[in-house]
Amino acid sequence: MKMDWILALAGGMIIGLSVSIMLLFNGRVTGISGIVNGLLSPKKDDSTWRITFVLGLFSGGLLLRIIRPQAFNFALTTPLWTTVAAGLLVGVGTIMGSGCTSGHGVCGISRLSPRSIIATITFIFAGIISVYLFRKFGVI
Amino acid sequence: MKKNITSFIVGLIFALGLGISGMTQPLKVMGFLDITGAFDPSLLFVMIGAIAFHFVSYRLIRKKNKSPLLQKEWMVPTNKKITPALIIGSFIFGIGWALGGFCPGPALTGLASFEIRPAVFVLSMIGGMLLFNSTKRFH
Numbered sequence: 001m002k003m004d005w006i007l008a009l010a011g012g013m014i015i016g017l018s019v020s021i022m023l024l025f026n027g028r029v030t031g032i033s034g035i036v037n038g039l040l041s042p043k044k045d046d047s048t049w050r051i052t053f054v055l056g057l058f059s060g061g062l063l064l065r066i067i068r069p070q071a072f073n074f075a076l077t078t079p080l081w082t083t084v085a086a087g088l089l090v091g092v093g094t095i096m097g098s099g100c101t102s103g104h105g106v107c108g109i110s111r112l113s114p115r116s117i118i119a120t121i122t123f124i125f126a127g128i129i130s131v132y133l134f135r136k137f138g139v140i
Numbered sequence: 141m142k143k144n145i146t147s148f149i150v151g152l153i154f155a156l157g158l159g160i161s162g163m164t165q166p167l168k169v170m171g172f173l174d175i176t177g178a179f180d181p182s183l184l185f186v187m188i189g190a191i192a193f194h195f196v197s198y199r200l201i202r203k204k205n206k207s208p209l210l211q212k213e214w215m216v217p218t219n220k221k222i223t224p225a226l227i228i229g230s231f232i233f234g235i236g237w238a239l240g241g242f243c244p245g246p247a248l249t250g251l252a253s254f255e256i257r258p259a260v261f262v263l264s265m266i267g268g269m270l271l272f273n274s275t276k277r278f279h
Contacts (some may be wrong), residue, residue, distance in 0.1 A: 004162060008182040011161020012189020015265040018153035019190070020175065020197035025146040027208030028215050030154065032244040037269050049147040054248060056151020061252025063152070064159035070254035072158035076166055076241070080260060085242025087247075087261040089232050091268020097229025098217075100156075101243040104230070105187060110194035111216070119221055119230040124173070126234025134239060140170065 005114075019107055023125020032057075033094035078140050143210050155249040158250050161186040164250050166241020166257070 019030040026049065035050050064071045076083075094100040097119055099108065104123075108116020134140040162168045162182045171180030207213060236241055240259045242250070250258030 002183055004180075005153050005185050008156040008161045008185035009189040011157045011159070011163070011200075012157070012186035012191075013193045014157030014160060014277065015154055015186070016157075016193025016197065018150045018157060018192040019194055020201060021146065021153070022150040023198065023208070023216070024201045024205070025209045025211075026215075027152075027211040027213065028262070029217060030150060032248065033269075035173075036244060036248075036266070037273070040266065040269055043272060049144045052144040053147040053151040055159035056148040056153075056251050057155045057245065057248045059148075060152040060155020060159070061164075064156065064249070067250060068159050071164045071191040072161075072250060072255065073165045073167070074250070074257045075254055076257060081257070083240050083257055083260045084264045085265025086236045086242065088268040088271070089236025089260075090243065091236075091265040091267075091270075092272045093229045093231070093233030095229070095234055095269050095272045096225050097231075098226060100233060100239075100245075102245050106190045106194060108217075109187075110191050110198050113217070114220055115217075115226055119226055121271060122227050122230035123237060126231040127173040128175055130235045130238035131170055132176055133232055135174065135177060140239065 006112075015102075015106060019102070019110075023107075028105040029103055031099050031107060033090075033100040034098070034103055037095050082139065093123075146210065154245065157190075158246050161189070163243075164246045166246075169241040169243070169246075171240065220247050 022028050023032045035053055039047060039050050060119070099116065099119060104116040104119040109120055131140070158164050163186055168180055168182050171178055174180075202214070207215055220256035242258065244265060247258045247261045247265065251262060
């Protein structure tokens with residue numbers, strides 16, 4: 001259990017490093033929902049870096065299969081429709097709320113952006129209530 | 141060109157961070173949100189690690205550089221308005237995050253597993269984004 005915390009902290013710092021590289025070189029916030037959404041209504045000369053970013057995530061995933069295969073443990077017993085519904089809610093919610101865990105939770109809070117602080121408190125709060133209710137009613 | 145290489149490297153490092161921290165495992169995310177049950181504080185440590193690092197690096201980078209290395213101007217959001225859309229949208233995101241145990245980054249990284257859950261999640265998420273974009277056009 002203690003090892004989990006150390007890995008979580010180390011992994012978090014690696015995430016902090018990656019978003020810092022994006023800021024230093026490209027001057028941008030690493031908000032993953034925004035990066036993906038930019039591909040859905042593309043503007044001129046604004047797509048390639050988004051595609052290479054997603055390819056980077058995917059390549060990192062391939063690397064993880066070798067160095068840390070237990071990272072991909074999807075031992076979910078929930079029915080598949082819950083994953084469909086979850087994806088739809090996350091898609092709508094992150095675009096309506098202008099960000100997700102990366103853009104608001106990491107980049108925004110680090111800048112002390114009031115919007116991101118409110119957004120992060122809101123989605124964690126909503127998540128806690130939802131897990132409680134979903135468990136109570138046997139959905140998850 | 142260089143900007144595209146940078147964002148590839150950022151994506152790759154980001155994914156490694158997610159995998160090492162445990163955030164690519166939906167059950168750990170659900171465990172973090174399950175404060176009345178089998179609470180797993182891992183996600184809290186991920187956020188502490190990421191924010192502690194970037195809190196310092198953000199200020200150093202902005203202080204030492206007039207502009208980004210590969211770009212004329214900073215493209216960091218400056219909006220400070222707390223709007224209903226921000227709060228309602230974040231709330232909806234939180235419900236979906238709890239239900240599936242995925243947020244966008246870990247799901248995209250998880251595509252490399254070629255398993256069904258992340259693939260279904262990513263397709264539905266893109267569907268949700270398109271759905272929201274299409275309603276916005278009527279306003």
